[in-house]
Amino acid sequence: MTGSYKFKIIDDLDDFHTRWSRRFRERQIPVTAYHFPHERAGGPRHDHDYIEIQLCAGGTGWQESALGDRPFREGDAFVLHPGAWHRHHDNDDVDSYVCGFLEDLLHHELLWTLDNPRLNRLLWRASTQDHNGIVAIHLDPPALARCVAHFEALVAIGESEDPETNPDRLGHLILILSCLAQGMEPLHDEDRNGSGRGADVSAASGVVHVAVKRSVALVNENLAEPWTASELARRLNIDLSYLGRLFQAALGVSPMQYIAQARAKRAAHLLLRTPMPIADIAEDVGWPDPNYFARRFRAHFGITASEYRTRHLSPQS
Template structure:
């Protein structure tokens, strides 16, 4: 399976726009693709199978997703799938929407969490919540001629609020955990994500953020939910899964590229995360083909 890349310039919107709403009715399949922007997808009707890094699940009316930049997804077996996409440039998160990092639920939607996920946040919208989000989408799509940008940004926030209010209990707990992440843990997460192939040790990571190893391990486990080296294994497995699908590189090279030079060890660690070997993971998706819509 290959993963196509969609850029902002490829959207049917004005070049200087920062927010765009587009509607699609899909049949068949939409190929796996990622974006250089944030996408909020809301399903209004029909059914399909939604695929991400962690597999596939059936979707229908009331399902919604926030897809972060760089994350890939695909729609399979679409049957009259009516989906509304609200796309916005990632740079909004660094300017007008920068303050969202201080709102736990909104942060969970648009910012990486523990630096280990598939980059897609699913939300289930019951009737009233779906109508609320549909109204926000409509208002974003039809801004007034006077000061349209503030209007769109305001209703984008209302759309995100509508999604955030429907996060499930596990997601809410995760949002709370992220809100309390100490700065030393956040720094350590960035170090790990920036250099996965480095032969990290917990003591070395603790020294890099100037905390004693024992105290660092306690802080990290409390904030992330797993020890530092176990978390590194998750990061490596997910990066490997993405490379298996995005490239035709030999499996051994993929493992070495994320820090697991021993193919047998790579296979064991990958299986522990995804329930199958790297070769099986790639093969199960190799036959997937689909058209654009």
């Protein structure tokens, strides 16, 4: 997913965005947002262990990512999944909104988004398939105005850790995601129904089979188990090959590919949010063999677990 560049998080007094990223890691807030009305400074290449949404409400800048170096202008938005790197630069009074939310929301409160073809592409397939974990979107003026209104409401909640604010946070996040999903390119048949061998098991409505939803919840709640595709199928009382086709139709990957990605992302999350030794993290995510864990983590993020932790948590690198 990542390239050969070096990750870098710089805790610079002028770089409010990266300081916010650090605070978001330290706080137990499921969703939060900030408004940067006159952004001129750039930033280093970096990624996150949460999902980030960036929206431009005015001005002109540039966003470099695995999609290339793209203009960041009024109506442009990017959704970046964990591990997807980006860098903003050459900002000319950019009026931007940034929202971050924990990927765990997808496995619980937002699991239903699997059934919506556009939200599936935005939140699931962009992460599981080889799309570099990034979705670029452009909103027309009416959609941008609606999206900004929901961002403003989320920004107004602030950084309060009061759990009473969580329903409002989640509600505004869903409305933001709805605006972004409507701004995506129209769906093709292969997007709506899956492709290849999986196409026959996904209804035209886009509704995802309950076995996939149960698998996602079961795996993410029990990552330490020694999962095999056969064991997952047995737990769900479903044919192994049929389960494979269901996963391909819904997520574009096999069950074991999904499990590997879930383990790598959980490992990244624990590296940044806990002081756990890497060996303990490896066991916690279901890769107890240190050498195997090292290979799989590097395959997903392009760097070792120790490098990932150091480059994201140290004040400078």
